[in-house]
Amino acid sequence: METDIGCEMMKTLHLASIHRSLGAQFIEFAGWEMPLSYSSLAEEHLAVRQAVGLFDVSHMGEFRVSGREALNFLQSVTTNDVSKLEVLGSQYSAVTNERGGTKDDILIYRLAEDDFIVVCNASNVEKIGSWFAEKNRYNAKIENITMTTTLFALQGPKAISTLQRLTDFDLTQIKRFKAAWVDVAGIKALVSRTGYTGEDGVELFLFDEPISDPRRAEKLWKAILEAGRDYGIKPCGLGARDTLRLEAGLCLYGNELTEEISPLEARIDFAVKLDKGDFIGREALLEQKKTGLKKIRIGLRMLEPGIPRQGYEILKDGEKIGWVSSGTFSPLLKVGIAMGYAPPEIKTGEIVSIKIHGRERGAMVVGWPFYNPDQYGFKRK
Amino acid sequence: MGASEYEVREGLFYSKEHEWLKVEKGQVRVGITDYAQDKLGDVVYVELPVVGRKVKQIGEPKNRDMELGAVESVKAVSTVYSPISGTVKEVNSTLQERPEIINTSPYDEGWICVVVPEDLDKEIKTLMDAKAYSEYLKNLG
Numbered sequence: 001m002e003t004d005i006g007c008e009m010m011k012t013l014h015l016a017s018i019h020r021s022l023g024a025q026f027i028e029f030a031g032w033e034m035p036l037s038y039s040s041l042a043e044e045h046l047a048v049r050q051a052v053g054l055f056d057v058s059h060m061g062e063f064r065v066s067g068r069e070a071l072n073f074l075q076s077v078t079t080n081d082v083s084k085l086e087v088l089g090s091q092y093s094a095v096t097n098e099r100g101g102t103k104d105d106i107l108i109y110r111l112a113e114d115d116f117i118v119v120c121n122a123s124n125v126e127k128i129g130s131w132f133a134e135k136n137r138y139n140a141k142i143e144n145i146t147m148t149t150t151l152f153a154l155q156g157p158k159a160i161s162t163l164q165r166l167t168d169f170d171l172t173q174i175k176r177f178k179a180a181w182v183d184v185a186g187i188k189a190l191v192s193r194t195g196y197t198g199e200d201g202v203e204l205f206l207f208d209e210p211i212s213d214p215r216r217a218e219k220l221w222k223a224i225l226e227a228g229r230d231y232g233i234k235p236c237g238l239g240a241r242d243t244l245r246l247e248a249g250l251c252l253y254g255n256e257l258t259e260e261i262s263p264l265e266a267r268i269d270f271a272v273k274l275d276k277g278d279f280i281g282r283e284a285l286l287e288q289k290k291t292g293l294k295k296i297r298i299g300l301r302m303l304e305p306g307i308p309r310q311g312y313e314i315l316k317d318g319e320k321i322g323w324v325s326s327g328t329f330s331p332l333l334k335v336g337i338a339m340g341y342a343p344p345e346i347k348t349g350e351i352v353s354i355k356i357h358g359r360e361r362g363a364m365v366v367g368w369p370f371y372n373p374d375q376y377g378f379k380r381k
Numbered sequence: 382m383g384a385s386e387y388e389v390r391e392g393l394f395y396s397k398e399h400e401w402l403k404v405e406k407g408q409v410r411v412g413i414t415d416y417a418q419d420k421l422g423d424v425v426y427v428e429l430p431v432v433g434r435k436v437k438q439i440g441e442p443k444n445r446d447m448e449l450g451a452v453e454s455v456k457a458v459s460t461v462y463s464p465i466s467g468t469v470k471e472v473n474s475t476l477q478e479r480p481e482i483i484n485t486s487p488y489d490e491g492w493i494c495v496v497v498p499e500d501l502d503k504e505i506k507t508l509m510d511a512k513a514y515s516e517y518l519k520n521l522g
Contacts, residue, residue, distance in 0.1 A: 328455055329455050358445070
């Protein structure tokens, strides 16, 4: 469905009325009317860190890329090595411009040898659609399936056991960054062991879901909330999604990643394979590697009161050295945390200050995740 | 939540930016309204003004001289504007330890500061009383 492109109309989720009946407050995000929170942002956040939460993230963009040359095409427009991707595997990657700046960060799923799904940010669907069309020297078939795809994220230490109640398929067989076609509550979904919270969990795709008749999506949403009831499952909005990803140290496009920031500067090098062969932006990234990066992404934890926010200045000895790209009050750690950009000489443990409401407030340069990974997140013991 | 579901307290004066002002002997007490705290969500941090700070009454265009700090939830920052010109005499330092009392008690425990006004009689006429503020909230929808 292309009806919304170039038109002012706000896109609504398949399940908008269900979200409304659950008490959701909505905000506009990337042209979508999205649930911001249902009960309280902090409660939703903690439900995911301690038990389980369910997100409707159907605003995310999906492109189906298929055909004999699909692999070659994807290799040419992304930074990670798509040839290493097994069938029913997924891979975090980036789309870069000729200058090595980031056009988007994406997940690529391989459904079959020559059949892929690219999941991109809602804010970048149109940009990526035209970029792919422009760079498609390979005659790969590229379809924008965003409007007929439902995507839920079920996240938290109890996510797998919640979903297990709705299927006979042994979900523990799906390892991280792997996926499987699973019959969940009688509905066939692509279940992927991925997420954007730092926690264990899955993302569930329903394809070919018409907006006029979202029966399967409704049934699946309700079944999951019911299955997780005794764990205290909560429907979660974009507010909690943002604070969870920030605590985990995950990038948000538009904040940590932009056309002016390379994946190397953002320190997502694990998704950049400069030796895989040519791709758009490779030359520029090689050059950056050779001459050294001008700025790098850092984590910051407040030592003094105050909440760092996007755009605030980072100072060292009174001089501006960088900026905050995302900041919040961590609902888990109960302290202000941020990510930002600073010169590469900066070291973990160093003390800087952030200008908050006109006053300089001390912060420490830290790594991520911001929480103790033995205690929280998918690596917890 | 409809406008009538927010508490608007009789006897207080209100700004369009949802600050309230209570006239006390020779001074005024300032806070944010029930509507403002609800829109903001769970308050996690309050940036208090410095005692002795001179502030100007809110007007258009707004500027820093009209600011009495900020109230922040996880998701948003809300600047507190002064409903009156004067000098900050006292701040509610309990808010540093328990910012959530702005949510639970916006008109009592959750007051933000006390200001000694410069020209109370003149400036108070530019503020709304409880009835006018209730109407104002209704029109916000």
